[in-house]
Amino acid sequence: MSLVDVEVYRELKSALRASLPEERLIDDPLRTLAYGTDASFYRLVPQLVVRPENEAELRVTLAECRARRLPVTFRAAGTSLSGQAVTDSVLIQLGRGWRGHQISDEGRTIRLQPGVIGARANQLLAPFGRKIGPDPASINSCMIGGIAANNASGMCCGTAQNSYRTLRDLRVILADGALLDTADPDSVAAFRRSHGALLAGLERLSAETRGNAELAERIRHKYRLKNTTGYALNSMVDFSDGIEILKHLMIGSEGTLGFISAITYETVVDESHKAAALAFFPDMATTCRATIALKRSPVSAVELMDRAALRSVEREAGMPEVLRTLPEGAAALLIDVRGNDAAELQARLDGVQATLEGIQTLEPVTFTHAADTYALYWKIRKGLFPAVGAVRETGTTVIIEDVAFPIERLDEGVLALTDIFHRHGYAQAILFGHALEGNLHFVFPQGFEKPGEVERYQALMDEVAQLVGVEYGGSLKAEHGTGRNMAPYVELEWGADAYALMWEIKALFDPENLLNPEVILSRNPTLHLENLKPLPAAHEIVDKCIECGFCEHVCPSKDLTLTPRQRIVITREVARLEALGNTADEVDAARLAALRADLGHAVDATCAVDGLCATQCPVGINTGDLVRDMRHRRLSRHAGMARRIGQHFDGVTRLARGSLRVAGAVNRLMGDTLMARAAQGARRLSGERLPLWTPALPMAAPVRVLRRSPESEGDRPRVVYLPSCATRMFGPDRRDDGESRSVMEITLALLERAGFAVVIPERVDGLCCGMAFRSKGQFDEADHKGRELNRELLVASENGRHPILCDTSPCTLQMQEHLDACLTLHEPVAFAHDHLLPRLALTPVDERIAVHVTCSSTHMGLADKFVALARACAREVVVPTEITCCGFAGDKGFTTPELNASALAGLAEQVAGCSAGYSNSRTCEIGLSEHGGIPYRSILALLDRASAAV
Structure with a gap:
């Protein structure tokens, strides 16, 4: 890039400072590379990343870029597979300001901003028994902006429930900054006045298209299939009004015609009763015949997987043993059937079984109703693309091709396509896809570094494009969007007249070609071979990542x-x-x-x-x-210091409690406001090395409660209680009027009430699970403390005879991964749910409370038990959405407080009106209390309040 070009971007950044804060104008090498990378195999590094948080900032950004003739690309989650979200110019990245939503008509419509994750939209609609139509495999990660801009579909939506078909209204900003809200009559009227020429041009093109019988029929044929190659030309034959044409052209336009700032979907029913089966067939031809037969059956989805695809997942936990013994050439269908109630589901299952009668299968087709097995089948299917990436040769990338054949020619199309891949040396390719729509994905590893590899890939793509797009009249891009890797083939698939129509559409919306140029339409025949992403070996832990x-x-x-x-x-x-x-x-x-x-x-x-x-x-x-x-x-040079800390860990915890007492005394003298200012000033003077004091800093824990006199056990069951180092240091929140006891006091009281005899390990003051050292990279000392703890717990539990309760969830996870398997370890949620609830009488508290499911609880699969335990103890339970790990991370709430603050942004609004919050990690509760605006306590404190002895 020339110095003149560099200066233009500097001028742009300077101009944007008048409207956007400096921290949202990003041009350093690290973040431009990181933020500019998507899931495709292309790499372009933006010169400037801009993060507008509202429409006004976005329009200013577009105006300043247009004034300098600088191209812009819009980016949501960056799960794009075809290079739609990369640029070497200005990248406009969506942040927190684009996550709004509005549900109307009892869930029949939902208005979503582009930064809402697809799964979050369905979570919002779940209470109404509805969902959005599109259901791409990446729905847990991709955002509404990308779903609409790519017309992403997925497993169950087919062509009837994609964004194009379920679109009610949208709010769009065009290249010239014009704003149109199709749900607002005043906005529509104003737009007709200001942009009459644009609308007239669209209406003219529509009339000409409908008047061209051959072209109109070609368009109708193409959209009987899944098709995201090029612009949504079906809008030209489906509508005659300019507003409706514009609205539907935006779907699948990949940010090349405008920016969708909100979309209103007509939602679809989410049938609650579900079953799935893996049906195995002896060969691909039989599999395809079964698919064609199932097209007429009451199925929700039919996912095809060839033998190579099945081989890539056959050793995943829970997969049927038969996968490992399938003959070469076999294939499978994942058949999904749904109903509104059990009777409807069973009737549909009977219909599917009847359809499959007479079709040879390798195993009896058995449907599962079990939620965990059902979820496993779909998790495996959705993970096929990344799973292939994990076994590729280091240094190569993974390419996924996304085609659709007319369903009646699926079997011959599959065989022809497979032959092409083998002839070009791609024997490792796997095949899977949405078989009901004739939509197939071919995934294969590809290197570009060795001589001849680029040419081999080009020859493959040329032949695939000719076969699918011309010979079979199919779609070269069924649901992943055109992007950069198929832009050179759009004309081949569509023909010259349709291609010319697309260029006319682009010129009407973006005459200067500044919105995401080279995506969808390009006159560069080798575009798909340029700017290929390097994936060099970097570290064995992450080399298998395909980004x-x-x-x-x-x-x-x-x-x-x-x-x-x-x-x-x-x-x-x-x-x-x-x-x-x-x-x-x-x-x-x-x-x-x-x-x-x-x-x-x-x-x-x-x-x-x-x-x-x-x-x-x-x-x-x-x-x-x-x-x-x-x-x-x-930090290996600090191993000696880590060893000394580990050897004197009891002294370290005493020092920590002493520091808490001193901080508390100073705080009482100075007050919160003055104390906070002093702490922030000291931290700045230390170069951010001093931990940051927070008003949520607890009092020192009273470890004297662990000095218990031995009691007569009688016939009471014994439990070993291990208080973590965090609960041995951090006592109750001094501001919490509702709970003045430490976690240790609460735990001991509960165990006593439930009739347990409590054993405290010897030398408990010096014990540590090792996580505090492991997280700092001090692996040797972490292992040493783990071995030390293992010995003490073996003695206390009589070699695993008695269960062990740790009052902190992250520590329990660490111990489960590193201590002897004979030790039965429990964290608070699991122990309370499984062992305390049956031994206590409950009277739920008449309060609205919040729970925070910690990351360790998620790892251990305890989220459901966590919520169930809370609901057994309180009238109403709030589980904040999109709050995952709190970011406190042991001590980072003190040393890197901005991480905790960012991770918990929006928490206070979600827990407003709750009397308190509950979790299972004392350090997490400090940060949650600080940013939630309510006291957070141990979940055991809630059970203690709601329970009495039987």
Whole structure:
């Protein structure tokens, strides 16, 4: 890029400072690379990332870019597979300001802003028994903006329930800054006056299209299939009014015609009774015949998986053993059947079984009603694409092609396509897809570094395009959007007249070609072979990542610095630049230096290492392990200090309690306001090294309660109680008028009430599960403390004879992963739900309370038990949405308080009106109390209030 070009972007940033704060105008090398990466195999690095939080800021941004003729690209979640969300110019990224929603007509319609995650929309609609029509596999991560802009469909929606068909209204901002809300008559009237020429042009094109019988019929044929190649030309034959044409053209336009700032969907019924079966067939031809037969049956979805696809998941936990013994050439259908009640479901299941009679299967077709097995089948199916990526050769990428055949020619199309892949040397390709729509995905690993690989890929794509788009009259992009990798083939699929029509549409909306250029329409025949993403070896933990982005929505730092995917992106780029060594030029050397300078805060300090990313990753990548390993390598020189701290851990906890007493005394003298100012000033003077005092800082814990006189056990069952180091340090919240006892006091009282004899391990003051050391990268000392704790618990539990209760959930998870299997370990929720509830009489408190399901509880699968326990103890329970890990992460609430604040943004609004909140980690409760505006206590405190001895 020339100096003149660089200066233009500097001028743009300077101009935008008048309307947007500096922190939302991003041009440093680390974040532009991280924020500019999507799930495709293309890489372009934006010169400037802009984060407008409302329509006014967005319109200013568009105006300033247009004044300088700078292209812009809109980006939501970045799960795009075809390169729609990358640019080397200005990237407009959606943040928190675009997550609004409004439900109307008892859930029959829902208005959504583009930053709402698809699964969140369905969560909002669940109380009404409804959902949005589109259901892409990435629905837990992708956002409404991308779903609408790509016309993403998915497993069950087919062509009848996609965004195009379920669109009621939208609010759109055009390239010239014009705003149209099709639900507002005044806005429509004003737009007709100001943009009459645009609407007249659309109406003219519609009339010409409908008057061209051959073209009109081609369009109708193409949209009998799933089709996202090019613009939504069906709008030209479905509508004659300019507003309706404009509205529907926006669906699938991939940000090239305008920005959808809100969309109103007509929702669909979410049938509550569900069953699924994996049906196995001897060959692909039989599988396709079964699919065609099922098209006429009352099924919700039929997902096809070939033998290679099944092989990639056959060893996943819970999968049927038969998968490992299937013959070569076999295939499967995941058949999903739903109904509004049990009787309707059973009637439909009977119909499906009748349809399959006479079709050869390798095993009897058995439907499961079990929710966990049903969920497993769909999880496996949705994770096929990333799963293939996990087993690819390091340094290669994964490409997914998304085609649709006319359903009546599905079997011959599959065989022809498979033959092409084998002839071009892609024997590792797997096939799966939405068989009812003739929609198939081919996934295969692809390297571009070796000589001849780019040419091999081009030859493959040329032949696939000719076969699907021309010979079979199918769709080259059924649901993933055109993007960069299919833009050179749009004319081949559609023909010259339809292609010319698309260019006319683009010119009407964006005559300067500034909105996401080179996406959908391009005159560059090799566009799909340029700007290919490098995926160099970087670290064994993350080398299998394909940057799909499924992990991002649960990350506590997603709105602060980086997500797990973005941490991996940066790690890879650093590895790539370091590998250049002495061959690096000045630009690469400067880039590497800049990345290294920002790594500490963005990649390391703001990572909570909670591992929630692994729960969403189809191949279980825990980016926290990567960051811990980085810390280990960086801080290994401090191993001696860690050893001394571990050896004197009882003294460390005494010192911590003493510091809390001193802080409390000073706070009583100074008051909260003055204390906060003094603490913030001291932290600034220390270069952010001193921990930050917070008004939620608890009192010191009274460990004397653990000095108990031995009691006569009688016939009472014994339980070993291990108070964590956090509960041995942090006592009750001094501001909490409703609870003045420590977690230890509450736990002991509850165990006594339930009739347990309590055993406290010897030398409990010096015990630690090791997590405090492991999270800092001090693995040796973590292992040492773990072995020490293991010995003490073996003695206290009589070699595992008695259960062990730890009052802190994260510590329990750490122990479960590292201590002897003979030890029966429980955290508060599981122990209370399984062992205390049956031994207590409950009178639920007449209050509205909140619960926070900690990341460790999620890892242990305890979310449902958590909510069930709370509901057994209180009249109304609030579970805040989109609050995953709190970001306190042991001590980061003190050392990196901005992480805790960002992770809990919006919590106070969701828990307003609650008397208190409850969790199962004392440190998490500190941050939750600070940012929730209500006291948070141990879940055991709630059970204590609601229970009495039997």
